[in-house]
Amino acid sequence: MNIISDSLKKIKPSPTIAVTQKARELRAAGKDVIGLGAGEPDFDTPNNIKNAAIKAIRAGDTKYTAVDGTPALKNAIIKKFKQENNLKYTTEEITVGTGGKQVLYNAFMATLNKGDEVIIPAPFWVSYPDMVLLAGGKPKIVKCREADNFKLTPAKLRKAITKKTKWIIFNSPSNPTGASYTKAEIKELSKVLIKNKKIHILSDDIYEHIAYDKAKYFTIAQIANLKNRTLTMNGVSKSYAMTGWRIGYAGGPKEIIKAIRKVQSQSTSNPSSVSQAAAVEALNGTQKFIKTRSKEFKKRRDFVVSSLNKIKGINCLTPNGAFYVFPSCKKLLGKKTKLKTDTEFVEKLLEKSNVAVVQGSAFGLPGHFRISYATSMQKLKVAMIRIKSFCESLN
Ligand code: PLP
8 A cells, every 4th residue: 555645646846945955965065056946035034033032932932822823923913914905804814824835725725625726827836736736626727928927817817717716826926927916907807806706815925025116015805895705825934034934924704714723723733932923023123124125136136137138048027026037948948959848948057057946837837947036146146147158058
């Protein structure tokens, strides 16, 4: 009898984590690899947040906490949603998990029955389809066009909806493209969802604070009359450079939050007490840090986009958020270069030029690759020179 479950066989390990691991191994073997695969800010967690954690340890906040978040953290989240998104939630409408990833996983485990469909616009964050599969659901991938800035259109959304649709996922700004939906675009998509009353909306706002547009950020629950069907997920990982602390959260209908609590009570019990104390300071303390770091990210984005567009065979849109770009390498695939796929492209790039990026097919849109520019300008400069000479060697 095979020890591994059938549902686990349907999924693969996270390809972005795999690339990061491969780069780490090559570096350990003495290769001068520049890793542009990781989805985490290179900045350190701000000191006021670290100090809050140290204080919590000293004060003995080292025990189990309430299953889905301490009252102090839930209050800080309620305040954040009200002030930044004009969303009013009560304590029973908030859940805290071990990273946004766990909140999403809990949500699918709590709500999906066999065969329930989840609409996932592609390119997508690598974990969505596999989480849906693990929970017994069916990912319904909807490919978005580069000409639409990789964004879902109302027509495509309408076409993807079936009687079995349970959730639709929105991720703005997006991983892997960095594209964000405007208020007008969200309104148009909402019209379709308002008509389809059974569908729930999962808004993944994890990159909310890494945005370069002057335009204000909008999340779907705030605009349309859809709050009673929307789970608005966010977290401290990206905004506050706290990936290792593992705190994510969501606001949503009581019934779903309660079901998520049930899943969590039988899995992790609660997110780390110390990390929760740190997250309270992240949300309640100074927010100055967000602006200065976004400015730095913007400088890097501008440099990376303009460098890539100078390379023959590469085309790169200018995204307005997150810390990723998703250039096309289609013109470099084919008989002439002997590279058949984006996966071959990124493998050769790593092998010949020591730059680690992730193939677009991992995100559901082949012919592209993802670069994370959450690394120093110095490394980015070297990486761009290497990518250029690699691509020129193919032409
Ligand atoms: N959602 C998206 C789109 C992401 O890119 C990530 C992390 O890479 C997450 C959610 C989860 O982040 P975390 O679990 O660190 O909160």
